[in-house]
Amino acid sequence: MIFMSDVFENVMELAKRRGFVWPTSECYGAVAGFIDYGPLGAMMKRRIENIWRDFYVIREGYYEIECPTIAQEAVFVASGHVAGFADKMCQCPHCNEFLRADHVAEGGGIENASTMKNEELSAALATCKCLACEEVLGTVEVFGFNLMFKTSIGPGSQRVGYLRPETAQGMFVDFARLLRFYRDKLPFGAVQIGKSYRNEISPRQGMIRLREFTQAEAEIFVHPAEKNRHPFFGRYASYRMPLLTYVQQQNGQDAVTLSMREAVDQGVIANEYLAYYVALTHEMLTVIGIKPERLRFRQHLPDERAHYATDCWDAEIHSERFGWVETVGLADRTDYDLRAHAKESGTPMTVFIQYDEPRKVPRRRIIPNMSVLGKQYRNKAKAIFTELESAIPTKDGADVVVDGETIHIPPDLFEVRDEIVDIRGEDIVPHVIEPSYGIDRMCYAVLEQAYDEDVADGEKRVVMRFSPQVAPVQVAVFPLMTRDDLDTIAREITTSLQKKGLLAEYDDSGAIGRRYRRQDEIGTPFAITVDYDTKENNTVTLRDRDSMKQVRVAIKDLPEIIGALVDGTRVFLEIK
RNA sequence: GCAUCGAUGGUCUAGAGGUAUGACUUAGGCCUUCCAAGCCUAUAGCCCGGGUUCGAUUCCCGGUCGAUGCACCA
Structure with missing residues (x-):
C-alpha cells in the first residue's frame, strides 16, 4: 500500500466519479446533509442491508415491518421527542452567536439549567455572559430548536406530523399487533430498515452526519426477568472481542478483551441479550468488510446514556478521517417506550405471562347490595360502588370517600366474601433490547476501508477491496x-x-x-x-x-x- | 449559525477584464493473443444570483456547496 495523503478525499472522489455517492440535486446546488446513492452505491447499500437481513430476519427470526416515515404528533409526544428532542438555544444580542442556552446558564453557575422551562431559563440568563463574546446577555429569548422535521398532514394544516427521527417508534406503536402476530409469547422481535430524519443544525462530514439517513433497527421484546437467558447465547458465549467499558474510559485505560460469557458474568455488559447482540454486531460488521482492528465496542458513560437506558454500547468504526465513528448503538431501553405509548394511547402494552401452576391467592370481595344502595344514595351509588371495592370494612361497616365526603356504609348494605382464587398469570411490560444500525455510516466505512492503491507493472492501481458479498x-x-x-x-x-x-x-x-x-x-x-x-x-x-x-x-x-x-x-x- | 479559505469539461489542472490550456477518462474507428500500450476522430467546462463595465468565468456583494476553526452532535 502506498502512502495515502487523504483517504477520505480519494475515496469520495472515486465514489462520485464511479457512481457510488453523489451530492443530491447537484444541478441546483447540493443541500448539506443529503446525498444520493448512485447506481453502484445503491447496489452496495442494498447488499449490506441484505446481509443485515440475513442476520436479523432469517437467522434471528425477527420479521421486518415497514411503517410510514411520517407519524402524527401523539407518537412523538409519547416518545418524548416533541419535548425532549430539542436543544434550548438563545442568540447573543451582541455578537449574534447562537448558543446552547443551558450551557450558557451552567457556565454562569446556574444549576439544573437543563431542566428549566424556557421562561425560567431566559430570566436566569440575564446575568450570564455570552460564551463567545463574553458580554453580559441581558434580555434574551430562549427557544427550542427541535431536531425533528415538522409537517402538516392533509390540507389546511389541521394535523401536525413529524418525519420520524428513528424507525424504532413504529415498532413500539405496533406492539399490540406484533404481539398477536407472534402468538402472545415472549421473546419476539420486529425490525425495520428505512429512512429517518433529523434536522441537524450543521451537518458536516459527508456521509457521516446526514439529515436523511437509513437506519436498520431491531426491537427485541423480552421478559424483564429473562434478560439473562438468551436462547442462543451459546452461539456467542466464547466469542471474544475488545470492550471499552465506561470505567476504563474514566481511568484512561485500554479496552479489555473478554468473551461474552465473561462480560456478562463480570457485570461488564448488563445482560445476555445485550451481549448477544454486541457479539452479533461484531460478526456482522466483519462480514461486510470492516477490519476487526478498526472496530471497537464502547460503553456509554453514565451521563451520556439516554434516561431510559440501563446500559448502552456503541460499535465504533475507526475512520482515517473522522476517528472513531459511532455506527451501531446497542441499548437496553427497558420498558420506557412501551409504558410511554401505553399511557399516551390508552392501549395496554403488556404480555400475559401464564404461571406454570395457577397460584392460589386469597382475595376479599365486597359485594354491595345495589338495590338498597341505589335507592338510598341515588346519584352517588355508582361512585360508592367503585370505592367499596377497595374499602377496608370492619364489622361496623365501611367508610368510603366520594367527592371529598366520607360516607359511612352500614354492614348490612354489603357482603364480604373471603375466597381463594386461581391467579393464572400476570401482565408484564416487556423490556426492549435495541440494536440500531446506521447504514450510511456502515457504507462509508466499507468504502473507506476498501480503498487501496497498489502498484501493478510500475503503475498505480486503484482498487476497492470489497468483500465479494458487498461488491456491487x-x-x-x-x-x-x-x-x-x-x-x-x-x-x-x-x-x-x-x-x-x-x-x-x-x-x-x-x-x-x-x-x-x-x-x-x-x-x-x-x-x-x-x-x-x-x-x-x-x-x-x-x-x-x-x-x-x-x-x-x-x-x-x-x-x-x-x-x-x-x-x-x-x-x-x-x-x- | 459565525469566522477564514476555496469552487474551471466526468476527473486533475493552466489561465487572463474580450468565451479558455493540457493530461487522464468516456464514445466511435484502426491496431492489439491477458493487466490503464499506440494512432485517428468525437463529446464535454468557467457553482448560482445581483452589481460595476461596452463587455465579468475573472473585480465587488449576496447565496449554495466543500474544507478548517468555534458552536452543535437525541
Missing part, C-alpha cells in the same frame, strides 16, 4: 478480442451467470488491462476472460481482483464457482 458488480466477463466468436461466447457466459442471479457485467471496450483496471476501481472481485484456448477446450481464465492471479476453469462450472465465491462459501486461492 460481482463478476466481469471479457472477450480477449472482439472477433472470432470470442465476444459471442463471452456474452453467453454473461447470460448464464445472470440466470444464476449474479450481477455480471460484460465489457469488450479497450485493451484487456484497461478493462481489469476499470473493474478493480469499482471493486468487482472476479473477472472472466474468454481467449483462444476457450475455443479449444471450453475453459476460461478466472482472475482474482486482490491477487491478480488467474486460474483456468471450465465454462460449465462457472455459475457454481462464481456463486460460491460471491457468497463466501469458497475462496479464490482454494480453486484448483
Whole structure:
C-alpha cells in the first residue's frame, strides 16, 4: 500500500466519479446533509442491508415491518421527542452567536439549567455572559430548536406530523399487533430498515452526519426477568472481542478483551441479550468488510446514556478521517417506550405471562347490595360502588370517600366474601433490547476501508477491496478480442451467470488491462476472460481482483464457482 | 449559525477584464493473443444570483456547496 495523503478525499472522489455517492440535486446546488446513492452505491447499500437481513430476519427470526416515515404528533409526544428532542438555544444580542442556552446558564453557575422551562431559563440568563463574546446577555429569548422535521398532514394544516427521527417508534406503536402476530409469547422481535430524519443544525462530514439517513433497527421484546437467558447465547458465549467499558474510559485505560460469557458474568455488559447482540454486531460488521482492528465496542458513560437506558454500547468504526465513528448503538431501553405509548394511547402494552401452576391467592370481595344502595344514595351509588371495592370494612361497616365526603356504609348494605382464587398469570411490560444500525455510516466505512492503491507493472492501481458479498458488480466477463466468436461466447457466459442471479457485467471496450483496471476501481472481485484456448477446450481464465492471479476453469462450472465465491462459501486461492 | 479559505469539461489542472490550456477518462474507428500500450476522430467546462463595465468565468456583494476553526452532535 502506498502512502495515502487523504483517504477520505480519494475515496469520495472515486465514489462520485464511479457512481457510488453523489451530492443530491447537484444541478441546483447540493443541500448539506443529503446525498444520493448512485447506481453502484445503491447496489452496495442494498447488499449490506441484505446481509443485515440475513442476520436479523432469517437467522434471528425477527420479521421486518415497514411503517410510514411520517407519524402524527401523539407518537412523538409519547416518545418524548416533541419535548425532549430539542436543544434550548438563545442568540447573543451582541455578537449574534447562537448558543446552547443551558450551557450558557451552567457556565454562569446556574444549576439544573437543563431542566428549566424556557421562561425560567431566559430570566436566569440575564446575568450570564455570552460564551463567545463574553458580554453580559441581558434580555434574551430562549427557544427550542427541535431536531425533528415538522409537517402538516392533509390540507389546511389541521394535523401536525413529524418525519420520524428513528424507525424504532413504529415498532413500539405496533406492539399490540406484533404481539398477536407472534402468538402472545415472549421473546419476539420486529425490525425495520428505512429512512429517518433529523434536522441537524450543521451537518458536516459527508456521509457521516446526514439529515436523511437509513437506519436498520431491531426491537427485541423480552421478559424483564429473562434478560439473562438468551436462547442462543451459546452461539456467542466464547466469542471474544475488545470492550471499552465506561470505567476504563474514566481511568484512561485500554479496552479489555473478554468473551461474552465473561462480560456478562463480570457485570461488564448488563445482560445476555445485550451481549448477544454486541457479539452479533461484531460478526456482522466483519462480514461486510470492516477490519476487526478498526472496530471497537464502547460503553456509554453514565451521563451520556439516554434516561431510559440501563446500559448502552456503541460499535465504533475507526475512520482515517473522522476517528472513531459511532455506527451501531446497542441499548437496553427497558420498558420506557412501551409504558410511554401505553399511557399516551390508552392501549395496554403488556404480555400475559401464564404461571406454570395457577397460584392460589386469597382475595376479599365486597359485594354491595345495589338495590338498597341505589335507592338510598341515588346519584352517588355508582361512585360508592367503585370505592367499596377497595374499602377496608370492619364489622361496623365501611367508610368510603366520594367527592371529598366520607360516607359511612352500614354492614348490612354489603357482603364480604373471603375466597381463594386461581391467579393464572400476570401482565408484564416487556423490556426492549435495541440494536440500531446506521447504514450510511456502515457504507462509508466499507468504502473507506476498501480503498487501496497498489502498484501493478510500475503503475498505480486503484482498487476497492470489497468483500465479494458487498461488491456491487460481482463478476466481469471479457472477450480477449472482439472477433472470432470470442465476444459471442463471452456474452453467453454473461447470460448464464445472470440466470444464476449474479450481477455480471460484460465489457469488450479497450485493451484487456484497461478493462481489469476499470473493474478493480469499482471493486468487482472476479473477472472472466474468454481467449483462444476457450475455443479449444471450453475453459476460461478466472482472475482474482486482490491477487491478480488467474486460474483456468471450465465454462460449465462457472455459475457454481462464481456463486460460491460471491457468497463466501469458497475462496479464490482454494480453486484448483 | 459565525469566522477564514476555496469552487474551471466526468476527473486533475493552466489561465487572463474580450468565451479558455493540457493530461487522464468516456464514445466511435484502426491496431492489439491477458493487466490503464499506440494512432485517428468525437463529446464535454468557467457553482448560482445581483452589481460595476461596452463587455465579468475573472473585480465587488449576496447565496449554495466543500474544507478548517468555534458552536452543535437525541
